Amino acid sequence: MSSATWRNVFTYNKYAQITARAVRQSLKESERVVAEKRGVTALKYQQWENGVGGQQVFLNPEEDKGVGKSAAV
Amino acid sequence: MLARSSLARIASQPSPLGAAPKTARNMATLREIELRLKSVRNIEKITKSMKMIASTKLAKAQRAMNSGKQYGLANSEIFQHAPSEAPAKRKLFIVVSSDKGLCGGIHSSVSKATRRAIADTENPVDADSPIMVIGDKSKSQLARVVSKNLAMSFNQIGRDIPTFADAAGVADLVMKSNVQYDSIVIVYNKFISAVSYEPAIIEVVNENSLKESAGFRAYEMEDDVTRDLAEFSLANAIYAALVEGHACEQSARRNAMDNASKNAKDMIDRLTMQYNRGRQAAITNELVDIITGASAL
Numbered sequence: 400m401s402s403a404t405w406r407n408v409f410t411y412n413k414y415a416q417i418t419a420r421a422v423r424q425s426l427k428e429s430e431r432v433v434a435e436k437r438g439v440t441a442l443k444y445q446q447w448e449n450g451v452g453g454q455q456v457f458l459n460p461e462e463d464k465g466v467g468k469s470a471a472v
Numbered sequence: 473m474l475a476r477s478s479l480a481r482i483a484s485q486p487s488p489l490g491a492a493p494k495t496a497r498n499m500a501t502l503r504e505i506e507l508r509l510k511s512v513r514n515i516e517k518i519t520k521s522m523k524m525i526a527s528t529k530l531a532k533a534q535r536a537m538n539s540g541k542q543y544g545l546a547n548s549e550i551f552q553h554a555p556s557e558a559p560a561k562r563k564l565f566i567v568v569s570s571d572k573g574l575c576g577g578i579h580s581s582v583s584k585a586t587r588r589a590i591a592d593t594e595n596p597v598d599a600d601s602p603i604m605v606i607g608d609k610s611k612s613q614l615a616r617v618v619s620k621n622l623a624m625s626f627n628q629i630g631r632d633i634p635t636f637a638d639a640a641g642v643a644d645l646v647m648k649s650n651v652q653y654d655s656i657v658i659v660y661n662k663f664i665s666a667v668s669y670e671p672a673i674i675e676v677v678n679e680n681s682l683k684e685s686a687g688f689r690a691y692e693m694e695d696d697v698t699r700d701l702a703e704f705s706l707a708n709a710i711y712a713a714l715v716e717g718h719a720c721e722q723s724a725r726r727n728a729m730d731n732a733s734k735n736a737k738d739m740i741d742r743l744t745m746q747y748n749r750g751r752q753a754a755i756t757n758e759l760v761d762i763i764t765g766a767s768a769l
Contacts, residue, residue, distance in 0.1 A: 403696070406696055406699075409644075410643075410644050410647050410648065410703050411699070411700035411703045411704055412640040412641075412643050412644045412647070412703050412704065412707050413640070413644050415640065415704070416637060416640050416641075419637075436635075437635055437636070437637070438635065438637050439635060439637065440635055440637035440638045440641055441628045441631075442626060442627075442628055442629060442638055442641045442642070443626065443627050443628045444624055444625065444626045444627075444645055445624065445625055446623075446624055446649075447619075447622040447623055447624060447625065449620065450615070450619030450620050450622065451619075452615075452622075452625065455627070458641045458645070
């Protein structure tokens with residue numbers, strides 16, 4: 400386990416989220432529905448350069464139903 | 473028809489603003505008051521229902537906050553035992569607020585605390601310290617003042633109770649961005665009671681400062697694991713701040729809507745009095761006319 404290569408690809412937080420998602424999907428149906436709510440995130444972010452905001456992007460693009468906000472602030 | 477003629481009779485009422493086209497002005501007055509009354513009543517209904525919604529959400533938010541705070545406390549244990557030797561030079565500010573308004577002074581309190589921290593002369597920080605904002609309201613407030621310092625902003629958090637997935641996502645993006653910092657200062661609203669809150673900070677050191685501290689060096693830790701710890705503790709701290717900020721927001725919204733409903737009720741009482749007085753004056757005038765008319769016969 401000392402040569403875990405995932406560290407080159409993503410951070411520990413992403414690793415934890417992936418494993419958490421795997422655990423949630425493996426739960427019994429009734430528990431799974433409750434647990435899925437804890438993993439929901441609709442986070443959007445935008446980079447700022449010199450006082451001007453960039454495009455707002457979803458962190459998890461598959462949830463984008465096309466009703467996203469328009470670019471810049 | 474009778475109503476119109478009685479309204480015209482309100483001309484005999486002394487007008488506080490002087491004597492210019494009396495008839496037209498006072499005819500508008502009663503109608504005006506009626507319209508105002510209707511709109512204030514609608515507003516009162518809306519603010520009262522918002523208050524109810526905020527109260528129910530507050531109960532749930534407080535429960536989540538109490539359990540989420542444990543993560544934050546457990547998190548800070550490490551940093552208490554491994555204080556950093558050198559004071560942090562470059563600080564990254566993460567401002568925790570939300571996207572929705574009508575919640576009193578939540579967003580401006582956090583924005584003001586951030587601006588105060590940046591302008592602080594006791595513990596000076598770089599004038600170009602990077603700032604990351606969670607929540608549109610604080611983002612627009614800070615973008616007006618310190619827009620050059622803004623590095624990234626997040627939104628769509630705070631619609632419901634914040635999840636650890638939100639916090640982990642934010643921490644992930646903070647780590648992946650190429651912003652330089654020695655420590656992170658999270659500015660959020662601390663929940664004191666159901667009627668009061670105040671801005672507070674959580675400070676999280678980054679991986680290098682952690683490695684250098686004496687308490688930490690006493691153990692031999694692999695670099696990888698240290699980095700994991702730094703990342704995870706950042707996510708924990710952000711999560712604790714998010715849930716507490718969310719609870720503060722719900723309580724502030726409930727209080728604000730409560731005050732608004734009270735004010736609306738006072739306005740309704742006052743306007744109703746005014747309206748009734750005007751109506752009764754009109755009726756009285758009509759009676760007087762009828763009686764004088766009858767006695768003249």
